[in-house]
Amino acid sequence: MAILLIVITAIGAALGARFKVFALAPATLFVITAMIATGLANGYDVQFTLFRILGCCAALQIGYFTVCLVRARVPARTTVHYRRPDWNTDPILKTSPPSNKNRLHDW
Secondary structure (H helix, E strand, O other), X not given: OHHHHHHHHHHHHHHHHHOOHHHHHHHHHHHHHHHHXXXXXXXXXXXXXXXXXXXXXXXXXXHHHHHHXXXXXXXXXXXXXXXXXXXXXXXXXXXXXXXXXXXXXXX
């Protein structure tokens, strides 16, 4: 059962890294049907099957929301910042600096 919960949590993390929250509902329905099918095939009690359903659905959502929280806290590293040359140190560019009509700032 512990290995199953770890695998389901990893699947939830993979879903959280790739898809939006709308992918969580079909994944939850798939987990529920898979747990019902394995419960019927192995002859488990109804209580144990419900326990597995609740545990796996919770693990799926925990993995999903953990990755979503991590992605929200860690900034994306895809932003490229443009840096204009320093007009005072370059002798060629010192003659006439461009106008700031488009309101770009040196960050």
